[in-house]
Amino acid sequence: MNPHLNLLQPYPFQRLRDLFQGITPNSQLSPINLSIGEPKHATPAIITEALKNNLAGLASYPTTVGMPALREAINAWLQRRYQIPALNIDKAILPVNGSREALFAFAQAVIDTSQSIQPVVISPNPFYQIYEGAAFLAGAQPYFVNTTAENDYAMDLTQVPADILKRTQLVYVCSPGNPSGKVMDIHAWKTLFELSDQYGFVIASDECYSEIYFDEANPPIGALKAAHLLGRNYERLVMFSSLSKRSNVPGMRSGFVAGDETIIEKFSLYRTYHGCAMNPAIQAASISAWNDDAHVITNRLLYREKFLAVTSILQTVWPKTQLPDAAFYLWINTRTNDTQLAKQLYQDLNVTVLPGSFLAREAHGSNPGKGFIRMALVASTEETITAAQRIAKYLMTNSA
Numbered sequence: 347m348n349p350h351l352n353l354l355q356p357y358p359f360q361r362l363r364d365l366f367q368g369i370t371p372n373s374q375l376s377p378i379n380l381s382i383g384e385p386k387h388a389t390p391a392i393i394t395e396a397l398k399n400n401l402a403g404l405a406s407y408p409t410t411v412g413m414p415a416l417r418e419a420i421n422a423w424l425q426r427r428y429q430i431p432a433l434n435i436d437k438a439i440l441p442v443n444g445s446r447e448a449l450f451a452f453a454q455a456v457i458d459t460s461q462s463i464q465p466v467v468i469s470p471n472p473f474y475q476i477y478e479g480a481a482f483l484a485g486a487q488p489y490f491v492n493t494t495a496e497n498d499y500a501m502d503l504t505q506v507p508a509d510i511l512k513r514t515q516l517v518y519v520c521s522p523g524n525p526s527g528k529v530m531d532i533h534a535w536k537t538l539f540e541l542s543d544q545y546g547f548v549i550a551s552d553e554c555y556s557e558i559y560f561d562e563a564n565p566p567i568g569a570l571k572a573a574h575l576l577g578r579n580y581e582r583l584v585m586f587s588s589l590s591k592r593s594n595v596p597g598m599r600s601g602f603v604a605g606d607e608t609i610i611e612k613f614s615l616y617r618t619y620h621g622c623a624m625n626p627a628i629q630a631a632s633i634s635a636w637n638d639d640a641h642v643i644t645n646r647l648l649y650r651e652k653f654l655a656v657t658s659i660l661q662t663v664w665p666k667t668q669l670p671d672a673a674f675y676l677w678i679n680t681r682t683n684d685t686q687l688a689k690q691l692y693q694d695l696n697v698t699v700l701p702g703s704f705l706a707r708e709a710h711g712s713n714p715g716k717g718f719i720r721m722a723l724v725a726s727t728e729e730t731i732t733a734a735q736r737i738a739k740y741l742m743t744n745s746a
Contacts, residue, residue: 353482357475358704365685371696378733380721381700383524383674387594387648387724390641396634397598403626410618412441416629419636420602426639428571437607438580440614441624441632444599445554445588446476449518452584453480455616456516456548456609466510469518470501472525472706472715474552477518486515490709495679499526500534503541511545520552522559522566525677525705525720527670529559535572542582548609551585554601555673557592557642560650566672570605580605584613591674592642593635600624600632649674652723652730659734663741676721677702684717695736 356364362381371377411417417435425432433439442448457465467481471490481488489510493499501519503511519538521530530538542549551569559565567575569585588601603610617623624632653669656676660667664678680687684701691697702718723730 348483350482350485354479355475358700361704362688362698362700365689365701366692369689369693371692372694373696375696375736376732377696377698378725378729378736379698380723380725380730380733381698383591383722383724384596385591385594385674385724386726387645389594390635390638392634392638392641393593393595393598393631397627397631400627400630403630406626408623408626408629410440410614410623411436412624413626413629413633416441416624416633416636417602419633420604423636424570424604427565428568428574430570430574433604434607438610439602439604440610440617441600441602441629442586442617443601443622443624444590444596445552445586445601447599447622448586448601448603449474449476449550449552450480450483451617451620451622452550452586452603452613453484453486453516455613456550457481457484457486458515459485463513465515466513467516467518468503468506468510468514468547470520470523471709472702473518474520474524475705478707481516487513488707489514490707492710492712492714493523493526493528494714499523499528499677500530503538511541511547514545514547516548516550517542518550518552519569520555521568522553522555522670522672524555524673525675525702525715525718527555527673527675527677529566529671530572532567532572532575535567535569536576539573539576539578539583546582548582548584548606551583553585554588555591556587558646558649558674559672560646560653560669562643562646580607582606582609584609589632589635592645594645595631595635598628598631600628600635648727649723652727655727655731656721656723656734659731659738663738674723676723678719678721679717680719681717684715684719687719691737691740695733695740697733697736 465486469477584605590596700720702715706715
């Protein structure tokens with residue numbers, strides 16, 4: 347067996363199941379799960395209808411590069427969303443089966459282990475665990491950059507030692523961030539691009555939360571737009587996007603990568619051998635999704651309603667609770683033992699949250715998730731408000 351498999355750590359939700367082993371939640375209260383970032387809003391009818399109307403596509407083998415119509419729809423969306431020039435749909439855009447599998451596979455295609463020194467993959471900490479697993483399975487060493495309240499949850503690569511940057515081949519960034527919701531501004535992008543120029547590493551920009559934000563006038567900027575605003579091309583830059591959160595279709599597994607044409611060409615070759623072409627019916631449904639923005643605006647309004655209500659309730663017990671820049675998580679510093687609190691909320695309130703320490707690694711002398719909980723406000727408005735009310739009442743009662 348591949349010895350790198352022994353380096354993989356249990357996924358956060360496996361750790362959560364282990365944490366709750368033997369605990370019986372309060373049966374007098376309805377269960378509310380805010381631990382996993384799985385959208386629960388209704389899937390738009392335009393998508394389900396397109397899926398049903400194109401089931402005949404199951405009779406054909408799909409191509410790795412996908413239908414030209416899908417790549418055209420993605421290209422049109424990128425132009426509308428980011429005000430960037432059209433990309434070459436044959437060279438710069440590649441459909442993928444959700445951003446998760448693509449983020450993992452990307453490292454396998456990018457990392458060069460032929461050198462005498464072990465390559466490095468940098469990611470934020472806390473982080474999406476796929477980044478770490480991708481690095482290990484590609485034969486690279488993960489290096490974590492702690493994002494904390496003290497640095498406004500920014501991923502500051504200027505603090506990374508030069509000897510690490512010289513070995514770095516790939517940097518994962520996530521904007522809006524998971525779990526903090528932090529959005530990179532143009533100055534952060536400029537610094538990242540300059541370091542990429544200096545050290546030659548590839549940037550993988552995970553933007554799966556880009557369409558969940560609270561100010562319609564100020565959407566997250568995104569990697570391609572940042573490059574365009576700075577007068578750059580997309581050399582060594584690839585963005586990853588998905589319909590899962592944008593259009594409430596996590597089970598459809600549909601997204602795309604776009605950017606550096608040379609890298610996309612090699613990644614496409616890798617994927618041809620990997621055998622991960624998108625289902626033709628899913629492609630047809632994806633075209634409908636990318637071509638429609640109205641349902642996305644409606645989706646954002648639902649999240650905004652929930653966040654405004656829930657944050658005001660939780661501020662009574664955690665005064666620093668506030669809206670994130672974007673995404674659908676609340677990242678709350680509870681100033682208590684995060685695993686113990688999660689157990690208490692599950693046992694006494696039948697509310698499931700994720701301990702922040704499960705989303706991070708001990709790095710540079712600390713676990714930056716320790717003491718935090720992540721709440722995914724993906725359930726209905728009624729359920730999320732009920733959960734917040736339970737938590738606030740419980741903490742006020744038990745701290746009195």
